[in-house]
Amino acid sequence: MPPAATILERPQRWDAAFDPAMGDDAVDRLLATEPFSGMKAEAFPKRTPLREILRNDTRILRFRKGEIIVRQGDYGTSAFLILRGATRVVLKPDLAPALLGRQAPGKKGVFRTLSQFLNGWRPPESYSRARLKQDAALGARVDEALETRVFLQDIPRVLDQHRTEQMIAGDFFGEIAALSRMPRTSTIFADSDDAELLEIRWQGLRDLMKYDDALRRHINRIYRERALASYLRATPIFRYLDKDQLARVAEAVEFATFGDYDWSGEYKRLAQAGSVRPEKEPAIVTEGDYPNGIVLLRAGFARVSQKTGGGERTLNYIGAGQMFGLREIAHNWQTKTAPVNFQFSLRAIGYTHLLIVPTRVMEEIVLPSLPPDDLPSPVTATETETDTPPPEMVMRQKVGAEILEFLTENRFFNGTATMVIDLDRCTRCDDCVRACAATHDNNPRFLRHGPSAGRLMIANACMHCADPVCMIGCPTGAIHRESFAGQVVINPATCIGCKSCFNNCPYDAIRMVDVRDQAGEFMVDQEMKPITKATKCDLCVENHGGPACQRACPHGALTRLNLNNLDSLTRWLQK
Amino acid sequence: MKRFRRQTLTGLVALLLATAGTLWLYAHYCPRLPGYAFLTGWALLTVMLLLTFYNARKKLPFLPLGNSETWLQIHIYLGCFSVVLFLVHLKFHLPHGGFEITLAALFALVSGSGFFGLFFSRVLPRRLATRGGEVIFEKIPALRHGLRTAAEELALGPTAKSPAIGEFYLRRLVPFFAGPRDFWRHLAESRRTVTALLAELDDLHRTGSEAERATVDQLAALVRQKDGLDYHRALQLTLKLWLFVHIPLTYGLLIFTALHLALVFGFSGGAR
Numbered sequence: 001m002p003p004a005a006t007i008l009e010r011p012q013r014w015d016a017a018f019d020p021a022m023g024d025d026a027v028d029r030l031l032a033t034e035p036f037s038g039m040k041a042e043a044f045p046k047r048t049p050l051r052e053i054l055r056n057d058t059r060i061l062r063f064r065k066g067e068i069i070v071r072q073g074d075y076g077t078s079a080f081l082i083l084r085g086a087t088r089v090v091l092k093p094d095l096a097p098a099l100l101g102r103q104a105p106g107k108k109g110v111f112r113t114l115s116q117f118l119n120g121w122r123p124p125e126s127y128s129r130a131r132l133k134q135d136a137a138l139g140a141r142v143d144e145a146l147e148t149r150v151f152l153q154d155i156p157r158v159l160d161q162h163r164t165e166q167m168i169a170g171d172f173f174g175e176i177a178a179l180s181r182m183p184r185t186s187t188i189f190a191d192s193d194d195a196e197l198l199e200i201r202w203q204g205l206r207d208l209m210k211y212d213d214a215l216r217r218h219i220n221r222i223y224r225e226r227a228l229a230s231y232l233r234a235t236p237i238f239r240y241l242d243k244d245q246l247a248r249v250a251e252a253v254e255f256a257t258f259g260d261y262d263w264s265g266e267y268k269r270l271a272q273a274g275s276v277r278p279e280k281e282p283a284i285v286t287e288g289d290y291p292n293g294i295v296l297l298r299a300g301f302a303r304v305s306q307k308t309g310g311g312e313r314t315l316n317y318i319g320a321g322q323m324f325g326l327r328e329i330a331h332n333w334q335t336k337t338a339p340v341n342f343q344f345s346l347r348a349i350g351y352t353h354l355l356i357v358p359t360r361v362m363e364e365i366v367l368p369s370l371p372p373d374d375l376p377s378p379v380t381a382t383e384t385e386t387d388t389p390p391p392e393m394v395m396r397q398k399v400g401a402e403i404l405e406f407l408t409e410n411r412f413f414n415g416t417a418t419m420v421i422d423l424d425r426c427t428r429c430d431d432c433v434r435a436c437a438a439t440h441d442n443n444p445r446f447l448r449h450g451p452s453a454g455r456l457m458i459a460n461a462c463m464h465c466a467d468p469v470c471m472i473g474c475p476t477g478a479i480h481r482e483s484f485a486g487q488v489v490i491n492p493a494t495c496i497g498c499k500s501c502f503n504n505c506p507y508d509a510i511r512m513v514d515v516r517d518q519a520g521e522f523m524v525d526q527e528m529k530p531i532t533k534a535t536k537c538d539l540c541v542e543n544h545g546g547p548a549c550q551r552a553c554p555h556g557a558l559t560r561l562n563l564n565n566l567d568s569l570t571r572w573l574q575k
Numbered sequence: 576m577k578r579f580r581r582q583t584l585t586g587l588v589a590l591l592l593a594t595a596g597t598l599w600l601y602a603h604y605c606p607r608l609p610g611y612a613f614l615t616g617w618a619l620l621t622v623m624l625l626l627t628f629y630n631a632r633k634k635l636p637f638l639p640l641g642n643s644e645t646w647l648q649i650h651i652y653l654g655c656f657s658v659v660l661f662l663v664h665l666k667f668h669l670p671h672g673g674f675e676i677t678l679a680a681l682f683a684l685v686s687g688s689g690f691f692g693l694f695f696s697r698v699l700p701r702r703l704a705t706r707g708g709e710v711i712f713e714k715i716p717a718l719r720h721g722l723r724t725a726a727e728e729l730a731l732g733p734t735a736k737s738p739a740i741g742e743f744y745l746r747r748l749v750p751f752f753a754g755p756r757d758f759w760r761h762l763a764e765s766r767r768t769v770t771a772l773l774a775e776l777d778d779l780h781r782t783g784s785e786a787e788r789a790t791v792d793q794l795a796a797l798v799r800q801k802d803g804l805d806y807h808r809a810l811q812l813t814l815k816l817w818l819f820v821h822i823p824l825t826y827g828l829l830i831f832t833a834l835h836l837a838l839v840f841g842f843s844g845g846a847r
Contacts, residue, residue, distance in 0.1 A: 116637040423704035427696045427814045428712060431643065435636030452709055545639035552636045554647040555696065556579070575578040 014052065018201050019059030027055050030198065033083065034170055035215060044211045057204025061197050062143075063087075063190035066151040069197065070174055071100045072187045073481055075471040078201045079175035080188075082167060085195035089173070090187045091163045098135040099158075100187065101150055101477035101494035105486075108542045116438065123520035124443040125513045125535070132493050132515075140476065140496075148475040148496055152189060166191055175219050176227055178202045179209075179257065180353045181299045181467060183481070185226075206257070224250055228355075235296065237326065240369040252361040254293070258282045258348035259300065281347035284324075284354065289342050291328040293356040297321065300352035300467060301413055304392050305345045314408050315344060316395040319466060319564040327376040327391070333363050340379045344392055350411065350467070398570045406453035407563060411506065415463025417487065417539050417560040419446060419549065420569070424455045425557035435552030436537075443513070445537040446549070456573075459558075461549075462509040462537040464488050466564050470501040470510060479534065487539045497532030510536045586652040594659045601663045615664040616839070620832060622657045626650055627825060654689050678835055681828040688821040695817055699810045702764070707803025712811045715755075719804055723752040726797045729790050737787045740794070743779060747772060748794070752801060761809035769802040 030036050036054065044050045060083065063069060069087060070076055072094055097104045134140070137157075140150050152158055167173065167188070177184045179202060200208070209216040228250050232238050238246060259282055284295060287307055295302075301319045305312040318324060324346045332339045357366065367375070376391070396404050407413055428448075436444040446461030464487050471479050471488065478495040481488055490501070492515075502510045514530040515523050523531040539560065540547045547560050556575075561568045605611055629650045632640050640646075661682055670679040710718065729735060730744030750756075757768050773795055780791045 113637060117635075119637075423709070424701045427700055428703070428811050429814065429818075431633060434633075438634075439637045449709065449711055455704055457709060543637055543639075545641075548636040551642050552633070554643045555700075556644045557700075 013048075013203075014056040017056040018199075018204075022055050022059060026060060027051055030054050030058070035081075035212075035218075038214065039208075039212045044207075048207050048211075050208075050211075053204045053207050057207070058198050058200045061199055063149070063195040063197065064151065065190055065193045065195070066153070066155050067149045067190045067195075068100070068151065068477075069188045069190060070177075070184045070186075071477045071480075072185060073100075073183045074474070074477060075181070075468060076174055076177050076184055077181075077472055078199045079178045079205050080173050081198040081200065082169050082171050082173075083196040083198050084169055085190065085192035086169075087167045087171075087173075087188050087195055087197070088159075088164045088191040089167060090158070090189075091165060093162060095158070095162065095187050097480075099137055099152060100480070101134075101138060101491060102480045103489065103491040103493070105482050106542070107544055113544065119438055119442045122442050122518070123516050124437075125441050125533075126516040126518050126520065127441075127492060127523075128518055134493050138494075148498070150476050150494075155189075172218075175205060176223055178205060179219070180223075180227070181351060182227075220255065223255065224253075228253060231298065231355075235321075235323075237323070237366060237370065237374070240371075241365065245365050245369070249357060249361055249365055252358055254356040254358070256284075256354050256356060258284050258302075258352045258354070259350055281349060283345055283347050284352065285342050285344075285346040287342055287345040291325050291332065291340075291342050291359060293358045294323050294325040294329055294362060295346060296323045296355040296357065298353045298355055300354075301349045301411075302352050302354075303347045303349050303408055305347060306343075306392075307345070312345060313401070314396070314405050315392045316404070316566070317349065317408050317413050318346075319413065322565070327379060329359055329362050330367060330375050331378040332359075333367050334375070335378055343379060343390065349408065349413075395566050395570070399566055399573065400454060402454050403456055404566075406451070406456070407566075407569075410451055410458070412458050412463070413563050414465040414467055416466055416562045416564060417462075417464040417547075418563045419459040419461040419463070419537075420559055420561050420563075420572070421448070421457040421459055422455055422557045422573075423452060423457055425555045426457075426553075427555060427557075429554070431552045431554060432549040432558050435548040439540055439543055439548040440535075440538075443535070445511075445535060446509075460507070460509060462488065462505075462539075463507060463563075464537075464539060470505045472504055473500045474498075475500065482541050487541050488536075489538045489541055490534050490536060492533050492535075495533045497534065499532075499534070501534050510534050582648060586648055590652045590655050593656050597656075597659055597663055605663075605666065612664065615660060616836075619657065619660045619664050620836075622653055622660060623829070623832065626654055626657065627829065630822060630825075651689075651693060654686065658686055674831075674835070674838070678828075678831045681824060681831055685821060685824045685828050688817055688824060692817040692821055695813055699814055703807060703810050707807045710804060710807045710811075712808070712815070715804055715808050719752070719755070719801065722797050722801050722804070726752055726794060729793055729797075735790070737783070737790060739779060739783065740787060740790055743775070744794075747775060748798070751798065755808050756805050758805075758809045758812070761806045762813060766802075769798060772798050 031051065031054065036050070039050055041050045044053070061069075063085075069080065072090070137153050138150060139153050140148055143149050158164070173188060174184065176182065209219055229246065232246055232250055232253075238249060241249065281303065284302055287305075297318055297320050299320050301317055302324070303314055304316045304318060304324065305314050325342060328340050328342055379390070399407075412418055430448060433444045433446075433448050436446060446459055448459055450458045450460045452458070468481070468488050471481075474480075475498060476494045476496055478491045478493075479488065479501045480491070497512065499512060502512050511534070512532050513535050515533050517523055525531060537547075545551060550558055550560055553559075559572055561572060563569060608614070629646050632646050633643065661679075665679070670676050726744065726748060730740050730748065735741060751768075751772060757765075760767060776791050776795045776798065780788050780795075783791055
């Protein structure tokens with residue numbers, strides 16, 4: 001007899017509301033408030049009505065004066081609407097790292113460097129009280145919902161030393177960072193004791209934009225004004241355009257998002273079940289379609305694939321700043337008699353935010369501005385995989401099919417400093433592990449073990465991701481980038497051991513450790529519970545000379561590579 | 576040119592030039608230079624101390640003392656050059672007397688273990704990567720215990736019903752799963768033991784019932800895994816053990832060298 005099937009209620013989008021306490025009264029109040037009062041409820045489909053979006057995808061937060069709402073550089077997944085009171089945005093200069101709960105960037109001094117001689121005799125993960133002491137300019141409290149709020153102690157001083165601007169009820173902020181998954185560009189704190197804000201998680205914001213023209217236009221306008229112009233200016237193919245031409249391109253650009261915003265939790269389960277396959281990922285572009293525009297990746301990653309047999313094979317992956325489709329569009333513009341369709345497919349891996357420059361704009365403005373040498377070679381019928389492979393296939397040949405599929409399926413392309421070990425050269429001597437321990441409180445911050453393919457192993461160490469999901473939701477800002485696009489580090493002084501980063505990391509690269517005092521005794525709080533801190537590889541950011549693990553490998557078998565693109569890996573494999 | 580190849584070529588050229596230079600100096604100045612032994616002795620000691628300092632570099636990873644990889648390259652080629660210096664210091668004569676023979680033997684053992692280590696370090700990782708999966712050395716006993724328990728459960732557990740498999744397990748597989756096996760065979764890349772065991776399991780498979788065949792298949796898989804573990808243990812142990820010879824002998828050599836210096840300066844009025 002076959003085993004009885006397990007019957008479950010099919011999971012629904014709103015099984016887990018953003019705030020389960022969001023009641024009818026609160027929703028009614030929101031529906032009477034701008035911009036929601038101006039939205040047409042009938043424009044929303046029956047399965048995602050406006051009322052349910054507000055009930056399930058938003059929450060109301062209250063802040064006291066000085067409490068930090070968003071920090072510059074943090075990764076957030078939500079936007080904010082001020083309902084009552086006021087907030088203040090810090091414009092210039094930026095707040096000091098200590099005021100944001102971060103450690104000041106810098107190298108260890110001579111004394112601290114030399115004191116590491118004694119690490120071998122110290123208990124692991126031992127801290128002095130001074131090292132765990134928070135900056136006096138920063139305070140913290142736990143609010144009624146048991147969430148930790150960090151506040152600035154000396155607001156007059158901040159106002160005196162920084163240019164700031166007040167935002168009042170009705171103002172929106174954080175929407176660009178939430179939708180494009182980019183770091184927050186400014187720090188914003190509450191400017192009144194009664195500040196009440198509506199936090200809208202990205203799913204809700206996406207739907208509100210989809211079904212309300214006014215909000216979509218508003219956010220698109222902000223996007224074009226604040227982010228797009230500078231981004232286009234920095235993109236190589238637009239460098240020959242003058243100001244007017246660039247403005248025309250910016251006006252015609254379309255925005256799109258693909259994939260699952262919360263990919264990190266789900267991907268591992270799928271990978272283990274062997275069900276992460278190209279054809280299951282949302283298609284941005286499908287092979288054989290008419291090329292209606294070039295795709296510029298603004299955030300996230302996408303897989304370039306080609307149909308083969310009954311499935312698709314990966315040829316390459318592209319990340320933020322790279323583009324797709326230029327070759328076909330340039331070909332059609334140059335050789336009008338023999339137009340081609342997209343030669344390959346492009347599928348979103350995880351969450352992808354992209355810009356599409358329509359073919360018409362490319363043909364009228366962009367392509368004529370490019371010197372002939374900058375144009376890609378036309379598509380030819382004689383291109384073969386072995387003799388004259390198209391550019392998209394070159395990387396697959398250099399890296400090898402097995403490694404390319406391995407890196408893509410495990411999402412290792414996310415790493416900007418991934419620990420890669422060449423198993424053909426690694427003697428398993430563990431010098432890297434010992435060097436890491438000697439450099440970090442007598443406790444290594446990685447495992448010399450991890451998934452492997454061919455001669456490559458990706459060790460279980462923080463990869464300092466391009467899309468650092470660990471940074472989403474840290475209540476104190478303890479986990480942060482050391483610089484705008486730099487290493488992801490944790491400030492032990494402000495880490496409260498909430499495990500938010502530990503749970504978010506899809507690569508299991510963060511460990512929670514019970515810390516000790518210098519006598520080796522475990523530190524405890526007033527309730528005698530151990531003090532826990534998140535730890536991970538910090539890429540030896542404070543040490544002179546670079547990552548100790550890499551410098552300690554006698555056989556050149558270990559390196560830290562940026563896998564956002566495969567150039568560095570290819571060079572290293574061919575050394 | 577690829578980096579590793581360029582590195583090797585640079586090292587070899589430097590070694591050859593240094594060796595040629597040293598031999599030329601030996602041929603021209605050895606008979607005439609009054610402080611010959613003094614000069615070559617101090618040069619050799621300097622080189623030996625530089626070689627030893629590589630170990631100190633390993634203990635100080637937090638200091639910006641350069642990459643270990645570069646240090647190892649220098650260690651290898653300087654180590655080779657130290658053999659040349661040693662022979663020149665001995666004037667290509669065999670040592671005589673108990674102390675000198677011990678000193679020379681220690682030098683030979685340190686150099687020899689170094690060459691063996693270099694050979695193992697270059698050859699064994701490639702072999703490790705091709706067989707047995709990737710295993711952390713310290714976890715091997717626990718993994719082995721897991722395999723033994725699983726095999727015992729299959730052959731003798733409450734659900735096992737085959738006397739033939741039980742008998743085979745007790746006779747052939749208990750010793751196989753009991754501990755690490757065939758160190759030397761694995762080092763020599765011989766698969767005799769596992770091939771023999773799998774052949775016997777194949778016999779059982781041929782003559783067994785449907786249920787027995789399924790059990791035999793599972794046992795064969797466990798045997799292959801255990802063999803892979805033993806393989807990794809043998810190779811990883813070798814990669815670790817040679818250092819346990821090389822480093823203590825180095826310190827022994829340094830102690831004997833210090834005594835040698837004391838004897839030279841104490842009893843002969845300085846080297847001649």
